Amino acid sequence: MQSQDPLAQLAPLRLPADPHWWPPAPGWxxxxxxxxxxxxxxxxxxxxxxxxxxxxxxxxxxxxxxYQSIAANEHLPYLNECNRLLKIVALRSFPQRDVAALSGQAWLDFLQQTNPKPDQQAFSKSLNTQLYAKNSAVKPAEIEHLHRSAKQWILRHRAAS
Known part of the structure; x- marks a missing residue:
């Protein structure tokens, strides 16, 4: 016997498959x-x-x-090497015509002007005077300060554009 309801005779609805995540839409x-x-x-x-x-x-x-190889009371080799490295870095970063001939106070002024954090005593006279003075005693505190200043300048100087 057939039921009176024609909808009961219909098969259940089949839902479409869920969309896959691949391939993505063109915007993705x-x-x-x-x-x-x-x-x-x-x-x-x-x-x-x-x-x-x-x-x-x-x-x-x-x-x-x-700096690690500084012998007791033998600071002159360190001062020479520090000055040499600063000059090499300056020649690498700035035009040679502006840097090559600098020495003495002009060299210290250049280092001070290109220092990213200007400090009045960043490159104290110890670099300038001790390089050219004979048998002058340099305090270990001055050497340490010079080392920190040189390291900071090498890492953070404002290079020429």
């Missing part, structure tokens, strides 16, 4: 490509900056080695 592809380009560009810029600053890391390592 564009967004993924833009993200990839941004990440690769950022990595390229970081690598380029890292390579451009290699001279700074090398100079600081040499400065640290020289």
């Amino acid at each position: 592809w564009v967004l993924a490509i833009l993200f990839l380009v941004a990440v690769l560009s950022g990595l390229y810029l970081l690598l380029r900056r890292h390579r451009r600053r290699r001279y700074r890391r090398t100079a600081v390592a040499q400065l640290e080695n020289c």
Whole structure:
């Protein structure tokens, strides 16, 4: 016997399958490509900056080695090496015509002007006077201050654009 309700004779509704997550819509592809380009560009810029600053890391390592090898009351080799490294870094970062001939007070003024955090005593007269004075005693505190100042200048000087 058949039922009176014709809807009861219908088969149950079949729902469509859930949409898959792959392949994404075209907008997601564009967004993924833009993200990839941004990440690769950022990595390229970081690598380029890292390579451009290699001279700074090398100079600081040499400065640290020289500072560690200071013999008792033998500060002149350290002062000479510190001055030499500062000059090398300056020649690498600034036009040679502006830096090569500097010495004495003009050299200290240049270091002070290009120092990112100007400190009145960053490069005290110990660098200038002790380099050219014979048998003059340098206080260990002055050497330590000079070492910190030189290291800071090498790492953070404002290079010529």
